[in-house]
Amino acid sequence: MCLPEEKMGHSLRACSGFGAGLAGLRLTCGALLGAALSLGFLLPYPASLLGVTMLKRQFEAYFGNSLCRELVGSLDWHPYTIKKFIKRKHICLEIVDKTAAWVNILRQMPIMLNTPPSFPCFIPHLLPPWLQQAAKVYEGGLAYTGDICGILIVKIMDIGLRQGGESGILLPLKNLRAMLKSHSTAFIFRRKAGDFCCKNIKKCLHIF
Structure with a gap:
């Protein structure tokens, strides 16, 4: 991707809330x-x-699902399940590569x-x-597949731009702050819209 360095940095900040299935929502x-x-x-x-519709179909055909909680597994605080969760997280490297x-x-x-x-x-x-x-690739819920509403994704990108980081020693702290803000914003969205996914939302024009 041939983006100028400044725009690349902005893009990375905008995506800082995508982690763990969008703002930690699995x-x-x-x-x-991000792809x-x-x-x-x-x-x-x-x-x-x-292109995005084809990408999602290829993703689901290969991995069997596109949901973080199905790809990586559930997480609770029992030592055994934490160990199992961390071990399963290695699939993320394969996902990024593919x-x-x-x-x-x-x-x-x-x-x-x-x-x-x-x-x-x-x-x-x-x-x-x-x-x-x-x-615009997030229209219709990830290019008209009924996935997460594009309004929510763009709002989380806006939060990332304003609060996320690009590099440096404070990067983890900044991204954590953006993630927490994105997480709370997502639940505000669900309270107003009734769901996270486009296919289950009847009206969403003026949520944010």
Whole structure:
């Protein structure tokens, strides 16, 4: 991905809340969410929508699921389950490797979609224009598969931009702060919308 250094740093901050299935919610894998954003940069809109749909299908066909809690397992504080959870976390390295490879393949495919949706999903304008354009891949719940609502994802990206970190000794602390804020924001969203996922939400235009 050929982004200027400053924009790359902003992108990393924006994704700081994707961890552990989006803000620690154990929902859609953060690696998949980040890979989708990469396609938003690499492919023109609306071809990026189809690219993300294909990416998600490939992901689920290979790993069997796209939910963090199904990929890594549940976590409670019993010593045995913590040990099992940490051991299972090694799958995250494979997931990142595979999704990066699939993005590289999809970016080279011929453009197969040139017409945007007739009634595009509403995504609030909370991000810088270049990042907002890439984030259109979250329309319709990760490119119209009914996944996590794009409004929530973009709001969490906005929190990451303002509170997350790029590098340095304070990076873990900054990202933890962004993650905690994202986590609480997600539950505010669910209280207002009734669910996290687009397919289960009837009205979401003015939540944030």
